[in-house]
Amino acid sequence: MSHTAPSSAQYQAILESISDGVFTVDQSWHILSFNRAAEEITGIPREEAIGRRCSDVFRSTMCGDQCCLRETQRTGKPLIGRTGYIIDANGNRIPISLSTAVLKEADGTVIGGAETFRDLSEVEALRDELEGRFRVGDLVSRSPLMQRVFSALEPIAASSSTVLILGETGTGKELIARTIHALSDRSDHPFIALNCGALPETLLESELFGYKAGAFTGAQKDKPGRFSLAAGGVLFLDEIGTISPAMQIRLLRVLQEQTFDPLGSVTPEHADVRIIAATNSDLAQLVDEGSFREDFYYRINIARVDLPPLRRRKEDIPLLVMDFIQHFNALQGKKVEGLASETLSLLMMHDWPGNVRELRNAVERAFIVCHEGLIEPTHLPDQFLGPKKTQLPGDAGLEATVQTVEKQLIHDAVVRNNGNRLAAAKELGIHKSTLFRKIKQLDIDLPHRDGRSSE
Incomplete structure (x- = not known):
């Protein structure tokens, strides 16, 4: 059975039907052909493109020294899936992926090059949307527990309430505080941080409130405290659970009256500062033990963020x-x-x-x-x-580790939701049928209670 090679018209029909932009150039980089998809992606009619240098048409990040066609002609090897940007007729920046090939005569003589390119705008928009779900400022997480935190940050930032951030050492409490500041209407004003646990009581007082010249021996000139430095912005007080009851009283007065007294001053100063406090201590327990004032605890525990450990x-x-x-x-x-x-x-197995x-x-x-x-x-x-x-086991590998983590995540989610599988699936962001299948596949031991009874 004989096969007839496609005619020039058939090749042209094929090029016109595909969704990727295709163009060819001669040895001087002048465009010889320009298909329908190339017109749509660039916004440039083919009659305007043909005969012009390709760099004048595309205005790409990959023109000049970064030209992929030039690299292909130099090496003789095609490039596949290289990514970059072009500027369309309206001045918009269009993300693309491209592939190149050398054009040759039947005798092998190089006569130019061909390039196909794909508009990645939808792909990039989807990636940005997905990344937006996992990232807030410098915070990044896929965890349902952290997604709850993320969803609370914007409304907290929009309020003027004092914030209390709870979490173990190293969970990123200051990063949360900085994110709240960045999302708030105080973002153009200072973010001042102070570790209360790193300073003795007398030094902590002067650091917070500042002092006037002559307030004590060696105080030769006025020194502004952190409240003054944070004017209009945010004062982040880390390890708030370590401060003494006497200092708690002074801070309580600042929160209630919006004023403070520098050491050696007889005139109160206005405190236009939002307080974000953080601790790795159980403040409620410290209140029960009598080492943390109940009134101060309730005054700082208005907007609260609980950070889960890693x-x-x-x-x-x-x-x-x-x-x-x-x-x-x-x-x-x-x-x-x-x-x-x-x-x-190894990282997934570490505590x-x-x-x-x-x-x-x-x-x-x-x-x-x-x-x-x-x-x-x-x-x-x-x-x-x-x-x-x-x-x-040495052959456990990544798959076994992922299964172990997956089992733990599903078990914890079901327990947190009192055995309600549907609620657990919603928290994990998966369909209930997927949850049931994974429970069976991974042989997860779960509470018998299904969470739907009123008991």
Whole structure:
């Protein structure tokens, strides 16, 4: 059976029917052909494009020295899926992916090049939408627990109430405070942070309220305190649970009257400052024990943010690690691409008593010995390679680790929702049928109560 090669008209019909833009150029980079999709993506009619240099038509980030067609002609090798931007006829920046090939005569003589390009605007918009769901400011998380925190930040930022952030050491309380400040109408004013637990009582007082010249021996000139420095903005008081009852009384007065007295001053000063307090202590228990004033506790516990520890949101570890890798690559000029699967397994099995701060330190430590490629287990600090880890089956790998984490997440979600599988599925962001299937697949032991009874 004989086969007839497609005619020129048939080739043209094929090019007109595809959704990717296609154009060809001669050896002088003048456009020879320009299909319908190329017209639609660029907004430039083919009669205007044909005969012009391709760089004049596309105004791309990949023109000049970055020209992909030039690279293909030099190397003789096609490029596939290279990404960049072009500027359309209306001046809009259009993300594209492109592929190139050399055009040759039958005898092998190079006569030009061909390029196909795809509009990635919808893909990029979807990626931005998905990233928006997982990121607020510098905070990043896929965890349902953190999604609850994310959803609360904007309304908290829009209010003027005092904020109390609770969480273990290293969970990112200051980052939450900075995000609230950035989202608020005080963002153009200072964010001033003070660790109350790092200072003795007498020094803490002068740091907060400042002093006047002559207030004490050595006070030769006025010094503004943190309340003055934070005027119009936010004062972040970390480790609020460590301050004395006497200091709690002074801060309570500031919150109630919006004034404070610098040491040695007889004239109160106005405090236009929003307070965000944070602690890793159980303040309610400290109130019961009598070491924390109940009135002060209720005054700062108005808008509250509870940060879960990293061990309760291990699904965030890959996301956080990639953020840290991008940061340290930019900072140190390295080319680390990511984690080896065995490395991720070790990170997922760790309990993270130091939370996100410990994870960041582990990645930074790995960067000391890893300059490019993947972070291997040998690049991690020694505590990740201890007996507890090496006793696990060597072939468990990433898949087993992910299953372990998945089982824990589903179990915890069902328990938090009193056995109600539908409510747990909503919290996890999955369909109820998916939840039931995973419960069966992973053989998860769950409470017998289904959460729908009134008992």
